[in-house]
Amino acid sequence: MESNTHSSEALPQSQVGMSRSASLPPSDSPLTKMFLGQYVSSLMQETITYLKLSYGDLALRMFLPEMVLRDAVDGKMGLTRGQWVRFGQALELPTTYVLRPGERDGAPYWELCFPPVSLVANKT
Numbered sequence: 001m002e003s004n005t006h007s008s009e010a011l012p013q014s015q016v017g018m019s020r021s022a023s024l025p026p027s028d029s030p031l032t033k034m035f036l037g038q039y040v041s042s043l044m045q046e047t048i049t050y051l052k053l054s055y056g057d058l059a060l061r062m063f064l065p066e067m068v069l070r071d072a073v074d075g076k077m078g079l080t081r082g083q084w085v086r087f088g089q090a091l092e093l094p095t096t097y098v099l100r101p102g103e104r105d106g107a108p109y110w111e112l113c114f115p116p117v118s119l120v121a122n123k124t
Helices: 031-049 057-060 066-073 081-090 119-124
Strands: 098-104 107-113
Touching: 031 066, 031 081, 031 107, 057 066, 057 081, 066 081
Parallel strands: none
Antiparallel strands: 098 107
16 A cells, blocks of 8 residues: 655655645745735834834834835835845845745645744754
């Protein structure tokens, strides 16, 4: 009898942790990037609210107009990758993550892990 158990080394990254019938868009697809961007924006918005930070002060630290920063967090305007990294650092958020597939109740989804799981495993 053939086993349905697979190691992460035996499958492409898009298949790890899921049955072969499950489908997700590729990690570099526009759809995946859109949802990833919305998640990161929400995380930053919640962090700003939780820490009671001023958009004005953050904008000054980022050398951006306040409205540009607000619009970026609201998903109305994009920032460059470097600006997002600086923004994450200003909020003391991890700026490195691992995007990996998961499955819950038979439905596939993308899971975003901060900091990368491999870094956590190496520290313990």
